[in-house]
Amino acid sequence: MPAQASMPDDSTQARPEKLRETPLLAAGSIAGRALVIVVAIMTFLASMTAGTVELVASASSSWRSDIARESTIQIRPRPGRDMERDVARAAELARATAGVQTLKIYTRSESERLLEPWLGTGLDIGELPVPRLIELRVAGTPDFTILRRQLAADVPSATLDDHRQWIQRLGAMAGAMVIAGLIIMMLVLIATALAIAFATRGAMAGNRDIIEVLNLVGASDGFIAREFQRHFLRLGLKGGALGGGGAMLAFWMAGFFASRWNATPGGDQLEALFGTFALGFRGYLAVIVIAIIVAITTAVVSRVTVYRNLRGLD
C-alpha cells in the first residue's frame, strides 16, 4: 500500500531502531502505590499468622515428644502396706518392662520437697501421707498393658500415668491453632481479592477510553484482560515482596531479641511458649509461598474482574 505513495513525506529521517513498547494501560490512572501498600499489609498479616502458627506447632510438637518420653508411677500410702517394699516391687516390675530405659525413684525426702512450693518449708510434713513417685524414661511407645496388670496385682496402691491425656490435649490445642491460622489466612486472602477486584474496577473505569479504542482496533477480551493481569501481577509481586520481607524481618528480629533476653523471666516465659522463637526453614518457606500466592491471587482476580466487566459492557 505505501508503495503507491501519494502523501508528501515531510520527514527528513525516521529512526528505525527498536522502539520500546509502552504499557497500554495508563499508569497514572491506576492507584498503584495505595494498592501495593494494601497488598503488602495483607501479605504481612497472613505471613505473621503463618509464622506464629508454625512456631506454636513446632513448640507443641517438642513439648509432646518431651512428655511422651516420660511416664510416672505413683504409689499412694495405704494402711497395712509397706511403702518401701511397694516402691521396690513397682521399680522391679518397671525395669523388666520392654521400652523402659532408666528409672528414678524419688526418695521420701525428695517427694516431700516436691510439695514445698505448695505447703511451704516451715511445716513438718513427716506425718502426712505423701505419695512416692518413680519416673520412667522410655523409648518409643512401650506397651504398658502387662505392667499395669502386674502393678494392679502386686502393688494395688500404684497408678501408672503415661501422660497420654496431656499429649492428646496438646495435640488438640496445636491442631486448633493451625486451623485458626488457616482461617485467618483465608480471610486475609479473601479481603485481598476483594480489594483487588475494587481496584480493578476502578482501573477499568479510569481506562474506559483506552478499552474502547482497543475494542475498536480488534483487541479481544483476552488481550485486554492480559494487559490488566500483567499490570496487577507486577503490583502484587511488589506488595507481596514488601509484606513477606517485612514479616521475615519481624520474625528475625523477634528471634534476635528473644536470644538477647534469654535467662530473664520474660525471656524464659517466651521460650516456654514458643521454644527458641526461631522460625526455621519451614516458616520462612511458608512466608515466601504466601507472598507468591498473594501475587498470583492479585493477577487472577484482576483478570477475572476484567473479563466479567467486559462481558457486562458487551
Place this chain on the structure above:
Amino acid sequence: MVRFENVSLRYGLGAEILRDLSFEIKPSSFQFLSGPSGSGKTTLLKMMLATLKPTRGLVHLFGQDVGRMDKDSVTLLRRKVGIVLQDFRLLDHLTTYENVALPLRVQGQSEDRYRPEVIELLRWVGLGDRLHVPPSILSGGEKQRAAIARALIVRPELLLADEPTGNVDPVLAKRLVRLFMELNKLGTAIVMATHDWALMDQIPERRLILTEGRMRIEG
C-alpha cells in the same frame, strides 16, 4: 460485504434514530455517507462496526448476521475493518508510532515484524519525523493522518471514515480524499461520512444521504 435490510435503531425508549434502512456496500466500492449534523451518520458507521445492534431489521457484515455474532466473531470482524473517528481517538500516553502499530499489537504480532511496515506507512502519510511524539503535540491535520494510518495498517477490506476532512484545511481535505480513492483502487471498500457538499460535488461517487433517519441513495 455490508447489507442492511429494513434496519431501524432507537436508544432505549426514545424515538427511532434510523428508520427502515436498506442498502448494500460492495467490495472495492466507494461511497460518501452524507446528511446534516445529527442525522445518524456516526450511528450508522458504528452499526457497520458491530458496535451497535439494530432494534429492528437485519445487518449482515461479511456474510454474518450481527444479531447472532458472538464476541470473538465481532473481534475478528473488526480486524477486517479500519475506522477513522471524528475525534481520532488516539491514545495520549502512547507515541504516534505506537498508536499506529496498535491494531497489529493487539493481534499479538511481534514488534520486530511490524516495525518496518509501521514506519513506512507513517512516512507515507507524512509523519515520518513524528514517530516518537505523543498525539497531544500533533496538529489537527497530523492527528487526522495518524488516525488514518492506524486504520490502514491492517490493510482493511472496509474503511469507515467519520468526517475525516472535518478538522483540516481544504487543500489537505482534497489530498485526504485522493488518498482514500487510491486505497479504493487497491481494493479497499470505503465509506466516507461527510457533510462537505462542495467536496462531494468534485467526486462523482455513490452517495448515501441520511435525512431524519431515512436514507436516499444517489449514484
